[in-house]
Amino acid sequence: MTYKQRIDGRKFDEMRKIEAKVGVIPRADGSAMFKIGNTWAYAAVYGPRNLHPKFMQDPQTGILRCSYNMMPFSSSGERVRPGGSRRSKEISLVTQKALLPVLNLEDYPNSVVDVFIELPQTEAGSRCAGICAASMALADAGLDMKDLVSAVSFGKVDDKLVVDLDYSEESYPDAGVADIPIAMLPNSGKISLLQMDGEVTKEELMKLIGMSKKVLMDIYEVQKKALKDKYKGVED
Amino acid sequence: MYKELRSHIISLLEANTRLDGRKLTEYRQPITVELGVVKTAEGSARVKIGETDIMVGVKLEVGEPYPDTPDEGTIIVGAELLPMSNPEFEPGPPQIQAIELARVVDRGIRESKALDFKKLCITPGEKIWMVVIDICPINDAGNLFDASSLAALAALKNTRFPAFNGVKVDYKNKTDNKLQLEKTPIAVTVIKIGNKFIVDPDTEEEKVVDARLTVSSIENGTLCAMQKGGDMPLSAEDIDKMLDIGIEKGKELRKHL
Numbered sequence A: 001m002t003y004k005q006r007i008d009g010r011k012f013d014e015m016r017k018i019e020a021k022v023g024v025i026p027r028a029d030g031s032a033m034f035k036i037g038n039t040w041a042y043a044a045v046y047g048p049r050n051l052h053p054k055f056m057q058d059p060q061t062g063i064l065r066c067s068y069n070m071m072p073f074s075s076s077g078e079r080v081r082p083g084g085s086r087r088s089k090e091i092s093l094v095t096q097k098a099l100l101p102v103l104n105l106e107d108y109p110n111s112v113v114d115v116f117i118e119l120p121q122t123e124a125g126s127r128c129a130g131i132c133a134a135s136m137a138l139a140d141a142g143l144d145m146k147d148l149v150s151a152v153s154f155g156k157v158d159d160k161l162v163v164d165l166d167y168s169e170e171s172y173p174d175a176g177v178a179d180i181p182i183a184m185l186p187n188s189g190k191i192s193l194l195q196m197d198g199e200v201t202k203e204e205l206m207k208l209i210g211m212s213k214k215v216l217m218d219i220y221e222v223q224k225k226a227l228k229d230k231y232k233g234v235e236d
Numbered sequence B: 001m002y003k004e005l006r007s008h009i010i011s012l013l014e015a016n017t018r019l020d021g022r023k024l025t026e027y028r029q030p031i032t033v034e035l036g037v038v039k040t041a042e043g044s045a046r047v048k049i050g051e052t053d054i055m056v057g058v059k060l061e062v063g064e065p066y067p068d069t070p071d072e073g074t075i076i077v078g079a080e081l082l083p084m085s086n087p088e089f090e091p092g093p094p095q096i097q098a099i100e101l102a103r104v105v106d107r108g109i110r111e112s113k114a115l116d117f118k119k120l121c122i123t124p125g126e127k128i129w130m131v132v133i134d135i136c137p138i139n140d141a142g143n144l145f146d147a148s149s150l151a152a153l154a155a156l157k158n159t160r161f162p163a164f165n166g167v168k169v170d171y172k173n174k175t176d177n178k179l180q181l182e183k184t185p186i187a188v189t190v191i192k193i194g195n196k197f198i199v200d201p202d203t204e205e206e207k208v209v210d211a212r213l214t215v216s217s218i219e220n221g222t223l224c225a226m227q228k229g230g231d232m233p234l235s236a237e238d239i240d241k242m243l244d245i246g247i248e249k250g251k252e253l254r255k256h257l
Helices: A086-102 A126-140 A202-231 B003-014 B096-112 B144-157 B236-254
Strands: A018-022 A030-036 A039-050 A063-070 A111-121 A150-157 A160-163 A177-185 A190-194 B031-035 B043-049 B052-063 B074-079 B121-123 B127-139 B160-164 B169-178 B186-193 B196-199 B211-217 B223-229
Touching: A018 A126, A018 A202, A030 A126, A039 A126, A063 A086, A063 A126, A086 A111, A086 A126, A086 A177, A086 A190, A111 A126, A111 B127, A126 A150, A126 A177, A126 A190, A126 A202, A150 A202, A160 A202, A177 A202, B003 B186, B003 B196, B031 B144, B043 B144, B052 B144, B052 B160, B052 B169, B074 B096, B096 B127, B096 B144, B096 B186, B096 B211, B096 B223, B127 B144, B144 B186, B144 B211, B186 B236, B196 B236, B211 B236
Parallel strands: A063 A111, B074 B127
Antiparallel strands: A018 A030, A030 A039, A039 A111, A150 A160, A150 A177, A177 A190, B031 B043, B043 B052, B052 B127, B121 B127, B160 B169, B186 B196, B186 B211, B211 B223
16 A cells, blocks of 8 residues: 555645744734644743742753643544643643754843743644744744744655645554654754654655755745744834 | 822823723724634634633533433533733633633523523433533733633534534534524623723723622623622622623624624
């Protein structure tokens, strides 16, 4: 059996439709929305602000806290019980690690930058959508950044290497599926999120990583455009 | 606390105006109600009042009826004050403000009989539909009570039942069977600051509230639920005035459904 054509008709290296917008939550210091297909993420940034309790403070540097949360009605199956799960805690952790390399928090000792990611609607690829929204929100908050962070999932369905798996592909019946979310700092090409589940050979994985730079540059352009759109007209 | 802010707001109210130039019983504009914004929910709505931005989603679950109402379905309302939406909200289990918000929205729907619980019965004594309504603020710029109530009702209006084969709910497969709204209860929160009454407080005004009264009423002006909040008591005359404002403004808000 071979995977001849993608279920939703996309090319194997084609992402779902992307929409991005910056400055969507007026009360936050920075905010953004990132939508890829039916997966929809909001991110809000608050800070740098005081960190309590005090024992968590670091006199050498500010710290970054990330929280990933699915809204109760965001899953196409049963209601998601509020209050966080082991899954959401792990995603919060890897999100924080994905974003940290682009920030310079040494100038903000004893403080915290909070990133809250909320998903109203999900259909595969939600951690990557959250990371894309979060890095735009950090830039919108005016933080000193070395780069943005762009992310999407790569993978393998049956015998084909694919970009941006959707739900029907993640659960493709009777075939090997591998799901590999990757986040990249587009200017340096370095990778700050790499997870995988499924089955691929080392050669296939290196091929996917090779493909990822070009694909993630496309997301980077969308993120940059959304940031520029918010500040367009400010100088004139 | 907020002594300066309070005297400033009161002096504006004396001059019949507010921080943003509104009249005392004027809502922020625009007010928008979008239906069906979330595909994964059985029903959903997004309501914006000025910069306040709320999403409500409805999920339908099959459960067992309460022993005392074997032939009635039920509603469950949850609210999470997402830390994304307001710098003062903290992560963690629902705080008392979230619980109060959910319960006020719940009572407006339940007590007005906006939903006929008997129509939510599948098999008496065994299976019922539970209508789970979740309130998620995207941006809290004030007046979550009224925006959430309006969004909850709009989301119910947008709700369609998923397919159910007697054993399992097939969430991927929505039927054309819509949830029927019998009434349209609208909540209006009337705020007392000094001796003035206002509606639709913004974030600054909410800091200096003396008392609030959330008034839920149906089309013909009949009251179906209330909640008094704030630290100061109200006189009978106060309540009289606040009810008039609540019912009248409710008629205005209902037009957005």
